[in-house]
Amino acid sequence: MKKIDRLVWAGGFSGKCFGLRVGIRANTRDALTKLRPALPLGWRDTRRPVVDSLYSFIEGGPESRPGIKRFSILYSGAARLARTHDLTELTTVFENDLQLAVAEAAPRHAFVHAGVVSWRGRAIVMPGFSFSGKSTLTAALVRLGATYYSDEYAVFTLHGRVQPFARPLHMRTTDGQPGDKIPVESLGGRPGVKSLPVGLVVETTYRKGCRWRPRRGTTGHGILALMAHAVPIQRRPRWTMSILSRALPGGYHLKGARGEADAVAERILSKFADW
């Protein structure tokens, strides 16, 4: 880290995101502005010099000698995250790493990898692994009138309520490739603004041609489903468990593979979300 500190830094800024203090410094002022669009939801600039996590960005480019181009390099602490000529690649790495760092270390919020919508004052949380169809089901629920909270993280407060993390929906193409980032307004929906209690946990994975016949689980099964996708569970198990165990006091849990999202979304709202 001392070697990185010794380099010449033209400037930097610090901020807070879900309570995590993050600092970013760069070798040129121009480089700092290039990282700004990649800052995560909930970012707030601060003036404090003390941070929990520090990113260092060295912007490359052509050198005075002909034919030589310096790499752009990104560090998180002392660990090198990227060394590339492609600035888009570097900002993507920065965006992903910072979002994950916030999800793992946020001191007052527990992040669970899940899609979330709200319906009649309660949250429907859909935890799942990548490629399980969370964003598709979230989008289908939003099209039916549910309020959009997130397609990536259910963010739980210390009281076990879900807070919005309404980034644009990241939909994949049919072959699993990354597709466009879709603003929720283009689906006819709107993002949520306030925290809500959980009404329903839906644990489901897309399986082609499958008919959704969910089994109703206990409160413990619902919390277990949330914990199986909780980002900080290995690092802070006691803390994460105590938050998530407050998340489902009156809600319940459904589990089962599903087919097409539109039909499932309609059944969830008409049959199961009847609070």
Added chain:
Amino acid sequence: MSMPKRRECDLVIENLKDEILVYDERSAKIHCLNGGTAVVFRHCDGRTSISKMAEMLCPDPKASSEAYLAVGLALAELGRLDLVCNIPDRLEEMGRTSRRDFALKFGTAVGLVPAVMSVMAPSVAMAASCGNENQICCSGDTPCNSGLGCCSKTSSGNKGKCVKSFNC
């Protein structure tokens, strides 16, 4: 004679209304103990006998044999998961009775059937979207989207990262 005793260290226990959630820091597994198993687990303090546990599980003397078998099944399961030690051998043998057999034999006492549901606690990388370029590699046979390769050299820590393979 030593009585069943739950493990003291590396366990995080959260009591719910009827169930218990247990996080095992050694195996990074989370277990959800159902009502019957939770009663047994709570009384694995090294002092409570198995017959006493059976009585607590089901105070009705007519169902004492069912309750005893349920305690045996629960203890065998808890022992298998390394949550409880000092389990008598005869109970471990009893654990070979399946829950299905138990339910068939004692249909009326089906509420006593011990059940433990377990999941692996995810690493940070597992609990995030994966597979796109510059994102963390997914687990399984196809860790990255097509045209990309999973490269552990370009990423911090042990997380592999999906990159265009010539960049790795």
